[in-house]
Amino acid sequence: MQDGANEPAAVPVPAAAVTGPAAGRRDALLLGIGGGVGLALGILLTTGVTATYSFFTHTLPSTRDSVQVFNELNELRQQLNQLNEERKLKEQEKEEAMRQALNAVASTVRAADSGTPGGVSPAKKPGGGAEGPPVEKPQDPFADIDAEIARLEQTQKVLNKILDMFSPKSKEPAKDR
Numbered sequence: 001m002q003d004g005a006n007e008p009a010a011v012p013v014p015a016a017a018v019t020g021p022a023a024g025r026r027d028a029l030l031l032g033i034g035g036g037v038g039l040a041l042g043i044l045l046t047t048g049v050t051a052t053y054s055f056f057t058h059t060l061p062s063t064r065d066s067v068q069v070f071n072e073l074n075e076l077r078q079q080l081n082q083l084n085e086e087r088k089l090k091e092q093e094k095e096e097a098m099r100q101a102l103n104a105v106a107s108t109v110r111a112a113d114s115g116t117p118g119g120v121s122p123a124k125k126p127g128g129g130a131e132g133p134p135v136e137k138p139q140d141p142f143a144d145i146d147a148e149i150a151r152l153e154q155t156q157k158v159l160n161k162i163l164d165m166f167s168p169k170s171k172e173p174a175k176d177r
Contacts, residue, residue: 072165080158087151 069165073162076158076162083154083158
């Protein structure tokens, strides 16, 4: 083995490239070009990001509109709840009136079964004639259908209000749908 086998081979280096006033000017020129290119790329990148941001923020709906829609839907929900409560109260009043009528009929039937005490006369018709035991009037078979139609019409009005809120403002609101 030789003693010089582990040493790297010598590479010739030009003397003018390493030292001298020309090397300092070249470095300064490269530094200036790099700074100018970096500044230009920074400006372009900033402008691109700003343009993209403004494009998407003007395209997407703002959260203020979302909050307004949410508030309007909340008001509609409250109106529907109020309508449902009113409907339940009407149904309860109707049931109470029915109970009172049935109690009146039942008491009349009980009085008739036990006999009429001491000159109590039977009920009179509005026309003036005496009436025997009360006869139940046949229930209107279309009353339930009429009530359902009224509820559906009310629901349709509420849904039309919702549609009107989400339709574009340029359209004329539909007259009574």
